[in-house]
Amino acid sequence: MDEQTQPGEIRVAFLRRDRRSVRMAREFTRAVLSEWRFGRREDEVLLCVSELATNAVLHGVPPGRGFSVRASLLRTEGQLRLEVHDSGPGDIHPREASPESESGRGLLLVSALADKWGVGERNPGRFVWCEFEARGVG
Template identity: 65%
Template sequence: MNAQPQLLHTREAFYRRDRRSVHLAREFTREALADWTAVIRTDDVLLCVSELATNALLHGVPPGRGFRLHLALDSAGVLRIEVHDSGPGEIHAPEPSPEPSPEAEGGRGLLLVAALADKWGVGERDPGKIVWCEFEVRG
């Protein structure tokens, strides 16, 4: 009988639709990892938080709303990062563009998340969606 991993730590914060929110989400995550003394690929985690938060602001957060960042570390050593947005639209996994133009300002965020995280995906939320990624923690 396999027991489900237990949550050891969770943290959550809400951010307004504001450019500064990406920086604040990154700092919130950095502080949580330090408090939890999680031995993890911190730079990769922070880059993924930045990309998911930026995508939420650009594509998933209508004016007057915001997004929620949820962090969870479980007893199996998995850090899960979730960004909950409230935008309308179909619920499907955002597709990273395979080869963004060298001049393009965007189109690489989900490619980075897919390359850096151990897992990632999207889930339903009403309204909006949850885009998540996971990292295995060492130690």
């Protein structure tokens, strides 16, 4: 983490309900990681934001609405928190996908890669968050 970057810093991107927004969420997150020098966990973070943005587009954003991706630094040591906010209803739970299934593994990947993750409520909708410790930052 750069000494210019301070805990509590937040970056937010607002995206449309469009499959191209998943790529835009990754690009936004990659730029934040570069700015904050959070590089060694980049692949894990980008995969998680891709999965969460995909879920938002496919399941959480009604037509005509959008979603947001929020990145924030939580501590001096460099803990990154990502949140994907959407206006969808209901709870979010990881589920086992059959070996033949082409989908259904996103939250399982997030739970395996992130140090912590969870779901919060907002009005309307919910947000899914995941956190990454900055081990080996550089």
